[in-house]
Each structure stands twice: as structure tokens, then as C-alpha cells.
Amino acid sequence: MTDQSTVTELVLQDVSVSFPIYHGGSRSLKKSLMFRGSGGHLATDASHRITVEALRNISMNIQAGDRVALIGSNGAGKTTLLRVMAGIYEPVSGTVTSRGRISPxxxxxxxxxxxxxxxxxxxxxxxxxxxxxxxxxxxxxxxxxxxxxxxxxxxxxxxxxxxxxxxxxxxxxxxxxxxxxxxxxxxxxxxxxxxxxxxxxxxxxxxxxSIMVLASHSQAICRRFCNRGIWMETGQVRAIGPIDEILDQYAAHTGQ
Amino acid sequence: MPVTDNVELATMQKQPVVRGHNKSWGRAWLDIRTGLTLWPLWGRLGWNDILQRYRRSMLGPLWLTASMAIMVVSLGILYAELFKTPINDFLPFLCVGLLIWNLMSTFLMEGGTLFTGSESYIKQVRLPYTVYVFRSCWSKLIIFFHNFLIYFGVIWYFGIWPGATALLAVPGLAILLLNGALTSLTLGMISARFRDIPQLVNSVVQIVFFVTPIMWKPELLQHRTYIADANPFFHLVEIIRGPLLGSVPDPKHYLAAFIITLLNLVVAGMFFARFRSRISYWV
CATH class of the missing domain: 3.40.50.300 (P-loop containing nucleotide triphosphate hydrolases)
Structure with missing residues (x-):
């Protein structure tokens, strides 16, 4: 059982993650990727490699009792963010601080x-x-x-x-x-x-x-199990707030 | 900044765990330590790797032993004839050499897929990267012990009794395993980043096999012994083969093995400390 004396938390400060595309040196691939219009931004790093900026300057503070829903379109960086939280990807810049055993x-x-x-x-x-x-x-x-x-x-x-x-x-x-x-x-x-x-x-x-972070496309599930919402867009946090507020904003945005 | 990071373990973290982009040796070392404590996991995975291949076959992993035995006997007879050496001298030499080479070459040839082959694990769950190294070492060791049965058959048939000297093979095997683990760690990382490396290694391994005294005795070199002495694989083979055939290896082999291990440690250590956190991005 959870040890009540320990307060769990998960804090992200200015976390950025970018994936280098090693076999993507050619311009044609660069173009084709850009035209796909996926969530992540394309950029070139210092050594002129193409990189996909999957997460940019993410900061958030998740405390015990928080049930966070990550929402956003495909490619917004939800899965990458979860993997960063899980410690699978170590951020390229920024820090993740966690207290408590993480179960991905x-x-x-x-x-x-x-x-x-x-x-x-x-x-x-x-x-x-x-x-x-x-x-x-x-x-x-x-x-x-x-x-x-x-x-x-x-x-x-x-x-x-x-x-x-x-x-x-x-x-x-x-x-x-x-x-x-x-x-x-x-x-x-x-x-x-x-x-x-x-x-x-x-x-x-x-x-x-003690803490749950859930990425889901189902509004019903999010509303039922979560109390906070984080709206991700192109690798950035667009809005953080109470779940109903965020879901309504998101629905209004995608409804257009 | 002191960093502790073993979030993947069952232990409760009372202290906050900070993760950021850094290349510290401390975290590489921690990876190795936590990797070792997860022996129930890699022990099981390594064992399953072997069972999976031979499930529902009657001989099971002994198929490896059988095919190895056939190879030893047929090559032994052929080459003893070709080199005009007495078979009771050559066949045991070939047998032990092939057993060791088999272990050694799989480290090199399978090192390339160490991380890329475990992509699904690496992307879905955080485990110390050394878990994959230990898993592969363990399953290779199991295969080696299966093959090792042939050795007993050979020494019985030819009436060789190495005596207590044979025990020197144990530290020899330990040194070989350590080097195998370090090499596959290095190769695994480089191959995750540069996918041509496994192909390159495979072709080099083929050449190394013929260059190393396994199918031929080093005495054949006569005064050109530098050909064998310059070959690191020769020394690693010799510190196991010698004792198993009843002779104490020449100190130069131990010295060479020591230098090889040291180099391997430095290279693998530097790579691992520097690029450990990039592995999940590469696979």
C-alpha cells in the first residue's frame, strides 16, 4: 500500500526534448516531413542535423492527489511527455523531479x-x-x-x-x-x-x-477520472487548469 | 549536483529524484548496480531466450551441443589429416578452441542488436540498460555450458586429464565474459546510432576466425609468432584453452588479457557514461 508519510510529486521545469533524424539529411525528406504538418516542429541543431522538437519548454507541477488528463491532437507530444515523465527519455534540457515510484x-x-x-x-x-x-x-x-x-x-x-x-x-x-x-x-x-x-x-x-497522468482521446474517461487537464499543442502546453474548463476550451477549439 | 535515480525499482523514493540531461559517471554506475539487482528479471529473460528457440523440440538446447559435436568431430578428423598432426592432439585443441570461439563470436555478432532488438522494452518501460547486457551474457553462458558437454566427451575419449590446472579456466572464462559484456555494450550503443556497424562487425568476425589460432595450432607460425601475439582474441582464447588442455597459460597471455580488459573498460565506460541517456532516442 502507499506509504502515506511520503508525499509524491512530479515537477517538470523547462523540459525540452528533440529527436534527431539521422537518416534525414536530404532536403527532400525535410520537405516531406514539413508538409506532413505533424505536431512537432522541425529545426536544425548546431551540427545541421534535422531534429524534431517534440517538446518545448514544458513546465508543470503535479502534486499528490492530482489526476491529470493530457489532451491534444495526435502528434501534440502527449506520448513523448509521458515517456519523459517515466524516465524513458531523459530531457535534452530542463529537469524532471519526481518523488515516488513511477509506474508507466x-x-x-x-x-x-x-x-x-x-x-x-x-x-x-x-x-x-x-x-x-x-x-x-x-x-x-x-x-x-x-x-x-x-x-x-x-x-x-x-x-x-x-x-x-x-x-x-x-x-x-x-x-x-x-x-x-x-x-x-x-x-x-x-x-x-x-x-x-x-x-x-x-x-x-x-x-x-497518488498521482495519475493519463493521455486519452476520450472526453468521458477524462471527465470521470481526472481533476486537472493539460492541453498540449505542437509540443507545448497550451493550457493547464481544472478538467472541465480545459475540456470545454478544447472542444470549442476543435469544434470550429 | 548529486543525482540519484532508480525510479524503476520497487523501493520507495523518500528523496526527490532529479532527472535532467547530464552525462555523469555516477548514473552510469548506478545503472550497472541496479541492473545487477534485477537478476531475477534478466535471469528469466535470458533463459526464456533459449527456451523459445528450442521449445517443443525433443533435444531442446542440446541441439546446439549435437551440431557442435558433429562439427568438432568432422573438422577435427579433416584438419588433423590436412595438417598431418596426430588426431589425439589436434581434436581436443580444436574442440576447446571452437567452444570458446563460439561464445566469443556471438558476443560480437549479437552485440549490435543488444539495444535495437529490445526497442519495445526500452520505449515502454524504464529499466537499467545493463539489464539487456546481463540478459545477453547470461543466455550466451547457458549455451556455452550446453556445448561444454562435448569437452567432457573429448577428454574422456582421448584419455586427457588436465587435473587441477583446469580450474584456471574459471578465471579465464570470467575475464572473457567481462570483455564480452563490455564489448557488446559498446557495440550495442554504436550500432543503435549507426546501423551499418553490425554488418561490418559480422564480416570482420569471419576474418578474425581464420586469423586466430583455432583451426590451426600457433606452433605452425614458427618464428612468425607476432601474427598470433598481435591478435587480442588469441590471448583471450588461450587463457581458457590452455588450462582445459592441462597447461598453465604463459604469463604473457594474462598480461595481454589484463590490458585488453582495461582498454575495454575504459572505452565501454566512457561510451556508456556519455551516451547512456541517448540510447532511448537512438533505438
Whole structure:
């Protein structure tokens, strides 16, 4: 469980991230990229390489209790920002300060090995999530109960239906108490009977988190689970504020 | 600015963790340390890498051993004949040499895909980069031990008993592994940035195989021993092969291995400290 004595926080100061395009020396590629009109800005760095400025001077202060929704069009830098928060990309300039264990939930099926059994996959997924082997064993019964897979857990997951697979990955992903939870799109899927059960579980999971940052295109999900909104545009923060305000602004903008 | 950064671990951070663009040695070192503590993860991944290849086959990883054994026996007989050397002298030499070369060459040839091959992990979850290094070393070591069964067959058949000297192969193997890890780390980073490197390395490895005394005995060089002595791979092979065949390696091999390791440490260390944070941008 979350240690209440520790206050989690996630602070970004003047964070910029740019991706060099190494094979993009030619002008034609430069042009074609510009015409695509994607979110990031193109620039050239000191050694005349083309770089995509994915994030520019992002500053934000996320405190315990904050449920932040990142909204914006495709290519606005939401995923990159989440990856910076997760520590996957270290910013080219600026600093990220975090207090608390960060749990990125970008691909909950990462590391699933088709040839090994359900149990083994649970252990593997748990390790990738940063759980210790004993922590995984502690949660094993909860996972087994939730998946309702029973004896299937003894056989290779390649024999599973996609619904069974979803139950497995979902159960492992939500088996612990996150502190700083980062999600790129809401994790949710499954057959009809499973959805209500899953919804209950994910709600509890999200509530356990001290901080949540969620990038989503679903206004309903954002409104329901978040209390703050950050509107990203071309790698910059366009607006930060209470979720309803930001969603309304965004809707008014995109509605035009 | 003191930087602590192990956000990926289960431990709770009481102190704030600051991340920014910097190239410190401290964080490279931290990556190595946290990487080591994650042994349950890379141990499992490395083992799965092997199981995946041989799942549902009857011999499993022993297929490696079988094909290696066939190669040793057929090449051993052929080359003993070609070089006109007694087979009971040449075949064990070839066998041990090939076993070591097999381990060594996979470090070089698979080093290039160390990070690019783990792109999905690197982009989705933050793990110390050394986890990928340890994973690959571990699975290569497992394969080596499978192949090593042939050695026991050969010494039994030819009635060779290296005695306690054979134990010297253990530190030799440790030195080789360390160098393999460092080289694949360096190659992995360079190859993530410059995608031509793996192709280049592959073609060089082929040449190195013929230049290094594995298929031929170094004595054949007679007074031109510099050809072997200038070859770093020869020394790394010799500190394992010698003990396994019952002879204590010449001190010059240890000295050379020491210098190679030192160089490797400096190069890999500098690369890793400087470019570690760029790996996720490159893959």
C-alpha cells in the first residue's frame, strides 16, 4: 500500500526534448516531413542535423492527489511527455523531479512470452513492472482469482483466446498499488461479462495511485477520472487548469 | 549536483529524484548496480531466450551441443589429416578452441542488436540498460555450458586429464565474459546510432576466425609468432584453452588479457557514461 508519510510529486521545469533524424539529411525528406504538418516542429541543431522538437519548454507541477488528463491532437507530444515523465527519455534540457515510484502503463502486454505458461508470464510481467519475486507471489492468488483462468494458467499462453489474454495482462497490470501512475490511453478491454468487473478493479487501482497522468482521446474517461487537464499543442502546453474548463476550451477549439 | 535515480525499482523514493540531461559517471554506475539487482528479471529473460528457440523440440538446447559435436568431430578428423598432426592432439585443441570461439563470436555478432532488438522494452518501460547486457551474457553462458558437454566427451575419449590446472579456466572464462559484456555494450550503443556497424562487425568476425589460432595450432607460425601475439582474441582464447588442455597459460597471455580488459573498460565506460541517456532516442 502507499506509504502515506511520503508525499509524491512530479515537477517538470523547462523540459525540452528533440529527436534527431539521422537518416534525414536530404532536403527532400525535410520537405516531406514539413508538409506532413505533424505536431512537432522541425529545426536544425548546431551540427545541421534535422531534429524534431517534440517538446518545448514544458513546465508543470503535479502534486499528490492530482489526476491529470493530457489532451491534444495526435502528434501534440502527449506520448513523448509521458515517456519523459517515466524516465524513458531523459530531457535534452530542463529537469524532471519526481518523488515516488513511477509506474508507466504504456503497453501492458510487453514481455508476454507466447510459449510459456500463464503462471510464468505473470511472474515475468510482475518483474517488468518492478515487483520483487516475493511481491509477485503475494499477489498471485488475487491475480488467479481475477483472471478466472484456473487450470489454463498451467499451459502456454499461445493457446489462450484474446479475451483470456486480456484478462491475464490486465490482472497483472492492476495487481499493485501504484504511486505515480502514467497511462497512455485507458487500459480497458474484454468480453461483456468481464467489463464491469474490470471497471471496478481499474477504478480501485487508479484510486490507489497518488498521482495519475493519463493521455486519452476520450472526453468521458477524462471527465470521470481526472481533476486537472493539460492541453498540449505542437509540443507545448497550451493550457493547464481544472478538467472541465480545459475540456470545454478544447472542444470549442476543435469544434470550429 | 548529486543525482540519484532508480525510479524503476520497487523501493520507495523518500528523496526527490532529479532527472535532467547530464552525462555523469555516477548514473552510469548506478545503472550497472541496479541492473545487477534485477537478476531475477534478466535471469528469466535470458533463459526464456533459449527456451523459445528450442521449445517443443525433443533435444531442446542440446541441439546446439549435437551440431557442435558433429562439427568438432568432422573438422577435427579433416584438419588433423590436412595438417598431418596426430588426431589425439589436434581434436581436443580444436574442440576447446571452437567452444570458446563460439561464445566469443556471438558476443560480437549479437552485440549490435543488444539495444535495437529490445526497442519495445526500452520505449515502454524504464529499466537499467545493463539489464539487456546481463540478459545477453547470461543466455550466451547457458549455451556455452550446453556445448561444454562435448569437452567432457573429448577428454574422456582421448584419455586427457588436465587435473587441477583446469580450474584456471574459471578465471579465464570470467575475464572473457567481462570483455564480452563490455564489448557488446559498446557495440550495442554504436550500432543503435549507426546501423551499418553490425554488418561490418559480422564480416570482420569471419576474418578474425581464420586469423586466430583455432583451426590451426600457433606452433605452425614458427618464428612468425607476432601474427598470433598481435591478435587480442588469441590471448583471450588461450587463457581458457590452455588450462582445459592441462597447461598453465604463459604469463604473457594474462598480461595481454589484463590490458585488453582495461582498454575495454575504459572505452565501454566512457561510451556508456556519455551516451547512456541517448540510447532511448537512438533505438
Amino acid at each position: 502503463m504504456f503497453d501492458i502486454g510487453l514481455g508476454i512470452d507466447q510459449e510459456i505458461s500463464g503462471y510464468e508470464n505473470i511472474r515475468l510481467r510482475g518483474l517488468i513492472l518492478g515487483l520483487r519475486p516475493d511481491e509477485i507471489e503475494e499477489r498471485m492468488q488475487d491475480i488467479i482469482d481475477f483472471t478466472e483462468l484456473g487450470d489454463y494458467l498451467d499451459i502456454p499462453v499461445r493457446t489462450y483466446s484474446s479475451g483470456m489474454m486480456t484478462r491475464l495482462t490486465f490482472a497483472v497490470a492492476t495487481c499493485f498499488a501504484p504511486e505515480i501512475l502514467l497511462m497512455d490511453e485507458w487500459i480497458m478491454a474484454g468480453d461483456a461479462g468481464f467489463i464491469s468487473k474490470a471497471e471496478h478493479r481499474i477504478q480501485r487501482f487508479v484510486e490507489k495511485a
